[in-house]
Structures are given as structure tokens and as C-alpha cells.
Amino acid sequence: LAKTTQPISMDSYEGQEVNITCSHNNIATNDYITWYQQFPSQGPRFIIQGYKTKVTNEVASLFIPADRKSSTLSLPRVSLSDTAVYYCLPMNRDDKIIFGKGTRLHILP
């Protein structure tokens, strides 16, 4: 299973764009890069998933370079409600998800 490295914590201000980068040097060919968000006392929630290049949905964008050794989750114009833990997870259809500690994002007013 691919090991990931992401910042333990980040602070930002409301209205800013936040980028969280994750490195996954030994990602497998059949792994998709998936990001989850978790609020206190709730289960993780799927945000976005991609294999290569750029994926955008109504919540976030995901940038994956050609070598796929890293990925960047981009949250546009964050609000206080985006304060949460964000997990970067290589996933495929055969293996269970292995979570790291994630990135604690704290949005300040």
C-alpha cells in the first residue's frame, strides 16, 4: 500500500484559496487518489477522486502531475465550515483504505 505524507496542520483565513499537497512516491498503477474530509464526531466524507491531471467538482479541485507522485487538493474561497481534517488516500478496488493522520485545516475569521 502506498505511503502518503501530508502536512499535519494548516491555518488559513476565510475567503482564501487553500492548497493541501500530499506526496505518494510509491503509488501503484491501479491506485486512484482520493481525498476525504472529516468533521469532529462524524465519519469521513468523500470529497474528490482522480487518476491523472485535473479533476474539479462543486467542492474542490484535485491536481495530479504526470508522474502521480504527489497530488494537491485545492479548496476555493474557504469558510469557517471548512475547518476539518483532510485525508489523502491512494485507493483501488481491491484494497481497504489505510488512513494516516491527515491534515488538520483550521480556518480563521
Next chain:
Amino acid sequence: DTGVSQDPRHKITKRGQNVTFRCDPISEHNRLYWYRQTLGQGPEFLTYFQNEAQLEKSRLLSDRFSAERPKGSFSTLEIQRTEQGDSAMYLCASSSGPRFYGYTFGSGTRLTVV
């Protein structure tokens, strides 16, 4: 269908008692997972079912833990002779397998052993 449901949301029990948690997955999902999460840590994998078959169990799942998924629908996780170290959030997730590489998690059951 409103997602993955877990019951109860909170459970306080005395050390040595047995507890059972229930998870109702999204109806068309054939895979079901149990995770445990302690404060400040990411969720830790416990076990996984495909339909009614339990395909993998973590070494974290001691003999006091047992999980079932009869008929491939809801699942139960039982902890016998609870210990204070079992205090955690127990999360259930389901997925539809190969067509979607993502899990839907429930809100969890918070267990406190006193």
C-alpha cells in the same frame, strides 16, 4: 436511502460488559468495512465483508471482537469483556466495489468504557 446508518450513536458501558453495535449500509453496496478511531488519529481498519463473507480481519481485532454480516445486509460488531482501551469511535463504511473507488461512512458509534 439516506446513507450508512449506525446505532447507537453513543454507548457508555462498564468495564467487563459486552456491547454490540449495528451498521446498516447503503442497500446496493456489497462491501462493508469497520474502522476504529481514537482521538487525534485517523481511522484504523478492523475488518471487511463482501456480501456475507468476512474477507479480512486486522490484527487489531482481538478475540474479544467479532463481526457478522448475516445475509449480506446489515452488520454487527460485538466487543466482549470491554476494556478501557476499547473506548473509541467505531465507524462503519460501505462501498459498491469495483465501479466506485470510494466508501460512504456512517456517523459512527462513540464507545466510552468506564
